[in-house]
Amino acid sequence: MTTxxxxxFDPACPxxxxxxxxxxxxxxxxxxxxxEADPEEIRFAELQRRMPGVSQKMLSTTLRxxxxxxxxxxxxxxxVPPKVYYSLTDLGLSLEVPLSALRAWAEEHxxxxxxxATSP
Amino acid sequence: MTTxxxxxFDPACPxxxxxxxxxxxxxxxxxxxxxEADPEEIRFAELQRRMPGVSQKMLSTTLRxxxxxxxxxxxxxxxVPPKVYYSLTDLGLSLEVPLSALRAWAEEHxxxxxxxATSP
DNA sequence: CGGGATCCGTGGCGATACTG
DNA sequence: CAGTATCGCCACGGATCCCG
Numbered sequence: 001m002t003t004x005x006x007x008x009f010d011p012a013c014p015x016x017x018x019x020x021x022x023x024x025x026x027x028x029x030x031x032x033x034x035x036e037a038d039p040e041e042i043r044f045a046e047l048q049r050r051m052p053g054v055s056q057k058m059l060s061t062t063l064r065x066x067x068x069x070x071x072x073x074x075x076x077x078x079x080v081p082p083k084v085y086y087s088l089t090d091l092g093l094s095l096e097v098p099l100s101a102l103r104a105w106a107e108e109h110x111x112x113x114x115x116x117a118t119s120p
Numbered sequence: 121m122t123t124x125x126x127x128x129f130d131p132a133c134p135x136x137x138x139x140x141x142x143x144x145x146x147x148x149x150x151x152x153x154x155x156e157a158d159p160e161e162i163r164f165a166e167l168q169r170r171m172p173g174v175s176q177k178m179l180s181t182t183l184r185x186x187x188x189x190x191x192x193x194x195x196x197x198x199x200v201p202p203k204v205y206y207s208l209t210d211l212g213l214s215l216e217v218p219l220s221a222l223r224a225w226a227e228e229h230x231x232x233x234x235x236x237a238t239s240p
Numbered sequence: 241c242g243g244g245a246t247c248c249g250t251g252g253c254g255a256t257a258c259t260g
Numbered sequence: 261c262a263g264t265a266t267c268g269c270c271a272c273g274g275a276t277c278c279c280g
Contacts, residue, residue, distance in 0.1 A: 014230035015148055015223045023143020025253070028135055044262055055254055060263055069233045081261050082260085091229060098221040103135045105218045109211060110134035113189045145273070164242055175274050180243050201241050202280085 021069065026054055026062045028099065034072065034088045035096045041075065041085035071095060141189070146174055146182045148219065154192065154208045155216045161195065161205035191215060 022028055033050055034042065042050075048059050063086060066072035071092035077083040088096065142148055153170055154162065162170075168179050183206060186192035191212035197203040208216065 013149070014226040015152075016145075017233075018222065018226035018230055019143050019148055023139050025136075028139055053254095055256095056263070057255085057265090058253060061253090064263095071233075076262095079261095082263090084262060094229070095225060098218065098225045101218040101221055102138065105215060106134040106138035109214070110138050113137075176243065177245095177275085178273060181273085184243090196242095199241095204242060 021065070022095075022099065024062065026051065026058055027066065028103075029054075030059075030062055030066065031071070031088070031092065031096060031099060032103070034086060035093065035100075038088045038093070041087045044084050044086070047086065066092070141185070142215075142219065144182065146171065146178055147186065148223075149174075150179075150182055150186065151191070151208065151212060151216060151219060152223070154206060155213065155220075158208050158213070161207045164204050164206070167206065186212070 022031070029051055030047065033047060044059070044063075047063075048054060048056065051059065063072060063074075067074050067086075070089055073087045073089045073092075075085045075087070077085070142151070149171055150167065153167060164179070164183075167183075168174060168176060171179065183192060183194075187194050190209055193207045193209045193212075195205045195207070197205070
């Protein structure tokens with residue numbers, strides 16, 4: 001970025017930063033899966049299996065970022081084939097609330113908007 | 121709750137598409153400004169002035185997309201220096217609800233997160 | 241004044257390969 | 261099984277020029 005981080009609207013606009021995170025391709029999906037599965041916890045491969053099309057790299061990156069942000073909890077079982085369980089933290093769960101509201105809006109209204117503008 | 125597992129993971133996934141839109145750099149800011157200014161309506165230059173750092177291209181692109189999606193209304197005054205006023209449609213206003221909830225969450229919790237992680 | 245067209249850098253993201 | 265490392269594409273977005 002040409003500008004230093006956090007100069008323009010950062011102090012006044014944490015929303016921008018939040019959207020930068022949850023707007024990335026896989027975050028909302030991970031959060032939803034974890035929200036549904038919590039507190040059973042899910043392992044990496046299971047998560048990947050439930051997310052058709054995600055690469056290990058992006059899933060790993062996404063999870064690392066969410067973990068770093070304190071939204072996702074990570075528990076490692078040091079067995080010989082290591083097992084890593086992921087779950088939502090309380091913070092992550094609290095984010096799920098407004099996020100699911102957004103999801104509801106999307107499912108309600110996006111159908112209309114549908115194909116007029118975007119071309120994925 | 122709609123427990124269909126497919127909704128978020130569909131190729132047609134509405135949530136994904138919504139986040140693709142509102143996740144873009146300036147959308148949330150435009151929506152917020154329009155929500156605050158409605159129904160006075162704002163002109164292009166005024167909008168740009170209130171958004172430090174936005175280029176006219178991105179503001180124009182953002183507005184065009186939002187207009188096409190039916191979230192933003194556009195009114196042109198055919199004076200000699202043309203005046204174009206923007207406002208939120210009812211659909212846009214309805215999006216403002218979950219969006220402001222997300223904003224509230226961000227303002228409440230992003231401060232903590234912001235310190236630990238700087239690069240999305 | 242509003243905003244389309246163009247050039248171009250950056251980085252998000254996928255594919256592949258390798259480690260512990 | 262659960263990652264990390266490397267390469268490369270291309271869409272997002274910034275700067276600039278120009279037109280109605």
